[in-house]
Amino acid sequence: MPPSPHEPGPAPYLITREQSPPNLEFPFCHLGPRVTPTASFYVRSHFPTPRLSAGGWGLTVGGAVARPFRLDLAELRSLPARTLTATMECAGNGRVFLTPRRRGVAWELGAVGTAEWTGVPLSKVLERAGLLDSAREVVLEGADRGVLTDPLPTPGEIAYARSVPLDRALGDVLLAYGMNGEALTPNHGFPVRAVVPGWYGMASVKWLTSVQVTAEPFQGYFQTVDYAYWDTRDGLPPQLRPLGAMQLKAAVARPAPHEEVPCGTVYEVAGAAWAGEAAVERVEVSVDGGRTWADARFLDPPTPHVWRRWRLLWHTPTCPGRHTLVARATDARGRTQPASHDPARGGYMITHPLPVEVEVRERPR
Amino acid sequence: MPPSPHEPGPAPYLITREQSPPNLEFPFCHLGPRVTPTASFYVRSHFPTPRLSAGGWGLTVGGAVARPFRLDLAELRSLPARTLTATMECAGNGRVFLTPRRRGVAWELGAVGTAEWTGVPLSKVLERAGLLDSAREVVLEGADRGVLTDPLPTPGEIAYARSVPLDRALGDVLLAYGMNGEALTPNHGFPVRAVVPGWYGMASVKWLTSVQVTAEPFQGYFQTVDYAYWDTRDGLPPQLRPLGAMQLKAAVARPAPHEEVPCGTVYEVAGAAWAGEAAVERVEVSVDGGRTWADARFLDPPTPHVWRRWRLLWHTPTCPGRHTLVARATDARGRTQPASHDPARGGYMITHPLPVEVEVRERPR
Numbered sequence: 071m072p073p074s075p076h077e078p079g080p081a082p083y084l085i086t087r088e089q090s091p092p093n094l095e096f097p098f099c100h101l102g103p104r105v106t107p108t109a110s111f112y113v114r115s116h117f118p119t120p121r122l123s124a125g126g127w128g129l130t131v132g133g134a135v136a137r138p139f140r141l142d143l144a145e146l147r148s149l150p151a152r153t154l155t156a157t158m159e160c161a162g163n164g165r166v167f168l169t170p171r172r173r174g175v176a177w178e179l180g181a182v183g184t185a186e187w188t189g190v191p192l193s194k195v196l197e198r199a200g201l202l203d204s205a206r207e208v209v210l211e212g213a214d215r216g217v218l219t220d221p222l223p224t225p226g227e228i229a230y231a232r233s234v235p236l237d238r239a240l241g242d243v244l245l246a247y248g249m250n251g252e253a254l255t256p257n258h259g260f261p262v263r264a265v266v267p268g269w270y271g272m273a274s275v276k277w278l279t280s281v282q283v284t285a286e287p288f289q290g291y292f293q294t295v296d297y298a299y300w301d302t303r304d305g306l307p308p309q310l311r312p313l314g315a316m317q318l319k320a321a322v323a324r325p326a327p328h329e330e331v332p333c334g335t336v337y338e339v340a341g342a343a344w345a346g347e348a349a350v351e352r353v354e355v356s357v358d359g360g361r362t363w364a365d366a367r368f369l370d371p372p373t374p375h376v377w378r379r380w381r382l383l384w385h386t387p388t389c390p391g392r393h394t395l396v397a398r399a400t401d402a403r404g405r406t407q408p409a410s411h412d413p414a415r416g417g418y419m420i421t422h423p424l425p426v427e428v429e430v431r432e433r434p435r
Numbered sequence: 436m437p438p439s440p441h442e443p444g445p446a447p448y449l450i451t452r453e454q455s456p457p458n459l460e461f462p463f464c465h466l467g468p469r470v471t472p473t474a475s476f477y478v479r480s481h482f483p484t485p486r487l488s489a490g491g492w493g494l495t496v497g498g499a500v501a502r503p504f505r506l507d508l509a510e511l512r513s514l515p516a517r518t519l520t521a522t523m524e525c526a527g528n529g530r531v532f533l534t535p536r537r538r539g540v541a542w543e544l545g546a547v548g549t550a551e552w553t554g555v556p557l558s559k560v561l562e563r564a565g566l567l568d569s570a571r572e573v574v575l576e577g578a579d580r581g582v583l584t585d586p587l588p589t590p591g592e593i594a595y596a597r598s599v600p601l602d603r604a605l606g607d608v609l610l611a612y613g614m615n616g617e618a619l620t621p622n623h624g625f626p627v628r629a630v631v632p633g634w635y636g637m638a639s640v641k642w643l644t645s646v647q648v649t650a651e652p653f654q655g656y657f658q659t660v661d662y663a664y665w666d667t668r669d670g671l672p673p674q675l676r677p678l679g680a681m682q683l684k685a686a687v688a689r690p691a692p693h694e695e696v697p698c699g700t701v702y703e704v705a706g707a708a709w710a711g712e713a714a715v716e717r718v719e720v721s722v723d724g725g726r727t728w729a730d731a732r733f734l735d736p737p738t739p740h741v742w743r744r745w746r747l748l749w750h751t752p753t754c755p756g757r758h759t760l761v762a763r764a765t766d767a768r769g770r771t772q773p774a775s776h777d778p779a780r781g782g783y784m785i786t787h788p789l790p791v792e793v794e795v796r797e798r799p800r
Contacts, residue, residue, distance in 0.1 A: 132670075133671075209671055209672070211671075211672055220586075221585075221586035221587055222586055222660070222781070223778075223781065224665070224673065225665035225667060225673050225777075225778055225779030226778060226779075228672055228673055229672050231671070231672040282670070282671060284671065286652075287651075287652065288671065288674060289659075289666075289674040289675045289676065290671070290672045290673065290674055290675075291672070291673065291675070294654075294659050294675045295587070295660070295675070300589070300590035301654075302590060305497075305647070306574055306576075306596070306647060306649065306653065306655070307574070307576055307593055307594050307596040307655045307656070308589065308590050308593055308655065308656065309653060309654040309655055310654045310655075310656070310659045310660070311654065412590075413588075413590055413591060414590030414591075416587070416588065
């Protein structure tokens with residue numbers, strides 16, 4: 071296997087999409103190891119980064135529970151911990167490729183990453199609180215807060231908050247204090263964040279300070295006005311539903327869009343594919359704009375909630391010209407990506423195959 | 436009782452707030468009889484007025500019911516009918532007085548009226564369909580439809596639709612085909628509309644074509660993106676809730692804002708008050724900007740869901756000057772109006788007392 075001369079090393083940096091609050095993107099053409107270094111892990115913020123202290127932090131657990139309580143960081147760290155690997159993607163990843171343009175941060179492809187998360191299962195904390203029979207959802211609230219005006223004004227300052235259904239909350243959701251073997255950084259939610267494996271990143275509330283069990287579906291800003299889509303099933307008029315699981319997607323890291331590729335060489339096309347709550351079973355790549363397809367090989371085994379990096383050797387054309395590459399994935403349930411973006415999804419869940427246009431040129435002598 | 440020389444007759448016309456779709460307002464200073472003539476009844480439209488024929492109309496009844504069925508107009512008219520009087524107000528009535536300005540139609544005070552509605556109780560139709568145990572809400576859908584882009588884009592064309600909770604649907608909700616003793620006009624929902632007494636007008640779906648029972652709260656455009664407010668109770672972050680019952684309000688019809696009133700005369704201050712699902716018990720009026728208050732007298736008895744017109748004789752000052760009038764109501768449960776507009780309500784439920792500034796001038800000789 072010839073190593074591609076175009077394969078860059080790991081990129082210990084991020085592209086700034088918004089300076090304040092920090093919205094930072096991994097340059098996806100630098101896709102390297104299976105686990106993304108923390109310094110290359112995308113950052114999505116809605117409000118300025120709260121600067122919390124380990125000593126001052128506490129978690130309130132309440133709502134539809136028998137025994138509300140408060141937990142400090144030392145207590146949380148004393149509970150049995152778990153480490154799991156999970157890929158996390160922003161629900162708006164790929165938005166810059168949509169036409170017409172949609173509101174929101176103009177992510178290219180790199181609002182995605184994979185990390186090893188360490189913490190205490192949320193289920194253990196809920197067990198200690200004792201769920202009432204009426205329990206239906208769990209609202210996770212962060213310390214980050216502020217005022218928003220677009221597209222709808224908030225009632226003054228609000229906190230970032232998101233709910234997960236009870237069955238999911240009792241599954242593998244983590245109250246994480248570690249990322250890639252170290253404490254969380256401020257931008258990633260220090261000292262404690264939620265991690266909801268398989269779901270878009272908006273569910274993994276950072277700077278977590280409150281866990282409240284509710285008897286009714288929660289209708290907060292970040293699951294109605296924002297991070298919601300139009301559900302057109304059931305023969306009813308469209309209904310606003312909160313986004314949840316990441317959708318099946320294969321993304322091409324290399325070549326990058328508009329990259330110049332030499333004629334008559336062997337180029338290693340590289341990318342990753344993920345499927346949220348399912349496993350990726352197959353990735354196919356076309357180097358002729360979708361007319362013919364070849365199976366890519368995987369670098370990683372199928373693992374729930376973790377991406378699989380893939381490669382394909384491309385014998386580049388002998389003559390210069392423009393070429394279009396595209397990749398598509400199939401999951402373990404036999405599902406494939408949609409051919410085009412569903413407008414009911416707005417600026418979210420951008421999972422149709424995105425063509426990559428490259429320029430094949432004479433090799434420099 | 437000297438009749439006020441300033442009392443105008445009924446106003447068989449409407450002020451245009453939007454030409455297309457038609458959004459038309461009653462000039463509230465012309466407040467006359469208890470029942471508003473249809474030609475003076477405000478019109479709120481979201482999409483162009485559907486032109487439906489009596490013969491072609493049909494109502495689909497389905498969802499969480501044992502026996503879905505379809506009903507034509509002759510069948511609906513053959514069922515036992517009821518006539519009830521109800522005041523209906525647009526949830527954004529008074530919006531033009533808000534600062535900062537809010538999005539939506541800039542209603543002054545006249546997006547309100549009272550009519551006699553004739554039709555078949557929705558409960559009778561639901562009984563015929565046979566509710567399943569899972570039934571929780573009833574979604575009412577109209578024939579009016581279109582595309583909206585602001586503040587959030589719809590997933591293509593959508594129909595106007597709204598839900599009412601089951602207990603309300605089994606109460607006095609009417610499938611109305613008559614208004615003030617005549618067939619509905621096209622702008623008021625011909626041939627059949629819903630009437631939800633005591634609720635803001637957005638619940639009384641016009642051009643009704645579908646009744647669907649659901650097991651879950653409905654999350655359509657017109658009860659999330661639009662016609663919703665931020666509920667900040669329960670110690671949770673703010674949640675988006677659909678608007679429902681009309682809130683307590685006393686409105687001054689005469690004098691009109693900026694009206695010139697003669698010195699040293701007796702002017703009959705006039706208005707109306709309503710309370711949604713409660714009854715209005717008391718209206719007080721201040722002619723000195725809220726320092727002192729006097730009880731107004733009612734022209735109408737307390738009747739559920741119907742406004743009460745009120746009057747107060749004002750001995751106008753002998754010297755010219757600017758004066759501020761204001762009215763406030765108390766309902767049968769002892770509740771009063773809020774002192775100011777709650778920002779969590781956005782551009783809706785504008786029920787704080789609105790001061791009326793008038794110019795007292797020398798009488799013309």
